[in-house]
Amino acid sequence: MLNEIIFFDTLRQGLWVAVLVSIPILTVALVAGVSIGLVQALTSIQEMTLTFVPKLAAIVVVFWMSMGFMTQTMVSFFHGRIIPLIIGG
Template sequence: MLSEAVFYDTLRQGLWVAVILSLPILTVALVAGLVVGLFQALTSIQEMTLTFVPKLGAIVVVYWVSMGFMTQSLVSFFQDELVPLIAGGF
């Protein structure tokens, strides 16, 4: 039986991995949104697709670049934390 402390520790580590994995994408989306918003404010162009397309492009590029890091982080979390719990070796 899984104890409460082990459960909450595994949950905490899983949430931390999720934060680390989402940080590059969220940071790039924030920066791209600020740059496009500043550009729109300076030029008075209020086109809706102008905010969406650059942000989506930046997110896709960062996702493509950090895909190896994300995969390695998830695989190591599963192998080091979850597989031993499933196998009963906690």
């Protein structure tokens, strides 16, 4: 039977894995957004696609580069925590 301590500990670990997996993409989106916003403010260019396209390209590149890390982190969480709970370990 799944008691409250195991449930909340698994939830805490799952949230931590979600934070670890999302850090690379969110960091690149923040840096790209701030730098593009700074360029727009300095040049007075207010084009919406100028912010969207480079940020999307940066996110796709970082996602492609960190896909192995994300997969390994989630698989290790599932093998170490979720699957033993499912089989009753």
